[in-house]
Amino acid sequence: MKYTVHDQVILSRAPEGPLAGYLASFANAISAQGYSAKSMKQQVRIAACFSRWLKQKGVSVQDISFDHAIRYLRYRARHVRPYLGDRAALSHLIDFMRSEGVIPVEKTATRRVPPAEICAQAYAEYLRDAQALATATVINYVPFVRDFLHHCFGNGTANLSRLRAVDVVGFVQLHAPRLHLRRAKLMTTALRSFLRYVRYRGDVTLDLAAAVPVVANWSMPSIPRAISAEQTRHLLASIDRRTSVGLRDYAILLLLARLGLRSGEVAFLELDDIDWRAGQVSVRGKSGQRSELPLPADVGKAIAAYLRHGRPHSTSRRVFLRARAPIAGFRGQSGIGSLVRHSLQRAGIDAPTMGAHQFRHGLATQMLSHGASLSEIGEVLGHRDPQTTKIYSKVDIKALRTLALPWPGGVR
Template identity: 85%
Template sequence: MKYTIHDQVTLSHAPEGPLAAHLISFADAISARGYSAQSMKQQIRIAACFSLWLKQTGVSVKDICYDHATRYLRFRARHVQPYRGDRAALRHLIDFMRSEGVIPVEKTATRRVPPAEICAQAYAEYLRDARALADATINYYVPFVCDLLHHCFGNGKVNLSRLRAVDIVSFVQYRAPSLHLKRAKLMTTALRSFLRYARYRGDVTLDLAAAVPVVANWSMASIPRAISAEQTRQLLASIDRRTAIGRRDYAILLLLARLGLRSGEVAFLELDDIDWRAGQVSVHGKSGQRSEMPLPADVGKAIAAYLLRGRPHSASRRVFLRAKAPITGFRGPCGVGSLVRHSLQRAGIDAPTMGAHQFRHGLATQMLSRGASLSEIGEVLGHRDPNTTRIYTSVDIKALRTLALPWPGGVR
């Protein structure tokens, strides 16, 4: 006799085993997360087979763990052609059962945390609580600090009072050659921050931050690589706005091109950030700073089109959602960067880069050519340091030519 689990999933017989009573709620959870009917069928069927195998092998609910899923997949492979999504399906099942309290959380062996990591973690908490730095900045700084402490103290006790300038210099000389220039500069910034923190705590009496070597770098050495206005028009015209994904991608690309937002600012944009009456959008920038920006009519129209005829049903408050299950917001800036890369490749556009940041450079370049001041550009782009905006002076070639003196020898 057939047994209906969900309106889209029917089994040949009633499920058995320790997880049988929970398959309906599992199916509902899968459906709510936006998985396709085919994916749902596959996940429920292997879940039912797994539950039966658990019964046959005498495994109780309280003992179920990921190891049982691995052993079952080996058993299944000897009798049925393996499916690519089998392992992920069982992982989803076990995670769901744990979230529901059906399966107890698996105990993991306690790892001895090295003293260097303990010290670095205390520094991370200081940056988060006392300095209110963004998590992304903390995640950049802490690994460099861990490397320094391991370099100086190994796995032994960390005694910051024993640090000397020669230790700092030798570490930078050892580590910097293997890093890209920007990473090397980030490392020295992180080390100075940590050493100032150590002195603030009283663990270090000397100003070791001053001993951190400066990484050689020419100021404004490179011209920002900006996508041209014509390339932006071509890219936007190539998006198929008849599809839900196309409407989403078009709205995202317009936000990048017209407002110069960072990829993370687009990825984490929420429904409550848009004030439709006032025609404004609230942008969450670096270090938690928040700024109100005018919402151009074409951008607002594109976002509205996606929300009305493209955005999947979801409890998420994010404006832009993933196109594939699980239907949630982008995990981070990389999702927007990937969208830009694929859109450029599909359109066959030979852009300066494949990333999202070129739209910020493109907007700044266009504003500069139209006569906008550097302060106006910095305000639009959310630059806190005026020096950050100065780099765009190197792209205004036409304006620079008007300042060039004539060649003494005349035209040849």
């Protein structure tokens, strides 16, 4: 006798075991996350088989753990033809049961955290909470600080009051030659930030930040690699807007090209950030501060088309959602970068880079060629430091030519 669990899932017999009463709710949860009917059927069926196995083993619902799922997968591999998604399906099931409060969260074995790691974590919290720095900045700074503390104290007590200038200089001299110039400069910036932090806390009295050596570098060594206006037009024209994914990708690429947003700013954009009446979009920049930018008509039209005809049904407040289950917002800026890379490859465009940042450089270059000042460009791109925008002065070749003195005797 067949048993209906969900309108799209029918089992060959009634479910048994400790999970039998939760299969319908599990199916609804999978459906809400955007999984296909085929995937939902496979996940519910293996959940039913797992529940039957648990009954045979005498395992009650409150005792279920992921270790039981591993043991069942081994059993299944010996007696049943396994499927590629079996492990993921059982992982989804365990997570669902925990979220419902049916299965308790497993306690992980506590391990001794080295003092240097505790200090590095406290510094990371300071950067996030007190300094409101972007997550990417914290991720870049903390590993250098962790290495510095391990260099000075190993796994022992991190007695910061014992730090001296020779420790700072020795660490930089040891690691800087092994790093690319940009990474070396990032390392010294992170060290200065950390040493100012420990002085602020009172752990050290000396201004050790001043002891961090300066990494030699030429001012503005390279011209920003910007995608050209023609390449951008070609890329946008190549997007198939007849599909939901195409509507999404087109809107994202327009945001990058027209507003020069960072990939993370696009990934974390929320529905409430768009003021349709005022024609504005609120963007959270690297420092955590918001800036209001005008929403060009073509960008607004592209976003509206995606929201109406391409965006999957979801409770998420993110503007742009993943196309594959589980349906949710992008996890971070890497998702936008991957979208840009694949779009460029499909269009056969030999762009300066494969990343999203070239659109910011492209916008700045176009603004400069149309007479915009560096301060105006910095305001649009959300630069806090004018020196960041100054690098674009190198690409204004036409303006630089007007400053050149004529060759004595005229042109020959």
